[in-house]
Amino acid sequence: MSDKIRSDQVFGLAKHYRFQWEEAQGGYVLLFPEGMIKLNGGAGEVIKRVDGKKTVGEIVADCKAAFPDVPDLEADVLAMLELAVGKTWITLKE
């Protein structure tokens, strides 16, 4: 999956993956058979918005609205999505 992420694409969590807030970890986690990923703050905020409905463009806009003071947010969000696709945490919705 080397294609560039486009703003009109819609992603959802990969099948059988679960995303939740963990009080004890003080952060979001991604759960799947045989493993778990603890997401750092920024990654958690991005993956939280990957709901199988919002487009990439909407996710970027949503993040910008939530964190207006963060510079270059769009590049960070896209990089995070690319990483998540590469790791198969999220998949493209048809």
Added chain:
Amino acid sequence: MAQQNNGASLNHPPKPFWLLAEITYRCPLHCAFCYNPTDYATHTQNELSTEQWIKVLRDARKLGALQLGISGGEPLLRDDIEEIVAEAGSLGYYSNLITSGVGLTEKRIAEFKRGGLDHIQLSMHDITKDINNFITDTNTFELKKKVAAMIKEYDYPMVLNVVIHRYNIEHIGEILEMAEAIGADFVELANTQYYGWSLLNRAQLMPTREQLEKAEAITNKFRERVGNKMKVFFVVPDYYADRPKKCMNGWGEVFMIVTANGDVLPCHSARSLPGLEFPNVRDKGLEWAWNESPAFNKYRGDDWMKEPCRTCPEKEKDLGGCRCQTYLLTGDPEGTDPVCSKSPTHQIILDAIEEAKNPQIASRPILFRNDKNSRLIADGELSEIVKPFHALP
């Protein structure tokens, strides 16, 4: 400032991510490679009650546990498994039923789905009926195929666990093809590690280095072909590694086991270690067990390490390996894991590999995991077989 180790502070113990609930030691299979303690038969009469298990789940969740493995023995032998699963679901665990498939019915799997069970890990043994039935000492080949279909039908991720040993390692390509054909999402090719029953049967189970390398090459080729469709884990057996494994990712760091009778352990075979008294949930509860008990603090961090580990530049990578393996094989629970080529006792591993090549030793009958053999071992009647080890495996 607190001493840092493996990302955790010693003054504030780490949190357990994983809880493995070994809810019963009873099992309809008699696998030659089972890692359960060889004297498990002494723990089949005093299993925790449903209420006690529910309290364990609640208390562990409060401590931070998130991944739950429900295992055994065969967990489906308990009649209250549906209640346990439902409690885990409502507590927000990511829960996994680890099963041989024996006892899984349509009615139960539907109940698990309702209760919020996240996945089912099914053990498979071979593509041939003969080897499946031989190594498990049961007639379960057809049943496993039916259960695999049921797991798929209920839209569970298909997680197959295949323990690899001399009798099936040559079939690894066909095993992977079978996994693909039944639609597996995850396949764990778990090369036998030698604990419990598999340690007693080590010479009969251990493949050669050549077999292992071939199996790994076939696995890599398969991975290239299927890509992301199926995740394949190949667990390298530590006897053929140059460095030991970071056992349990560190003693009391992320992993907690509660056994059928309520003992709280940092790893499966910890009870074989000398001079440690493990807490039981019937006494002081999980929080004390994890945070305060002397047993859980015994090998946290690296204060206990001796040379050559103490000054080894790689000590953070493997924390000196496995305490149980080191003790069972060398008699020193604080020594360097003999798997390590820097260990003064490494010859023990080389000898074990040679022993497995000796046709006379390797053709000795396998001691299957069953109640009769377990009682014989517990009563000291098989001392010849247990003699090479410093404690009961």
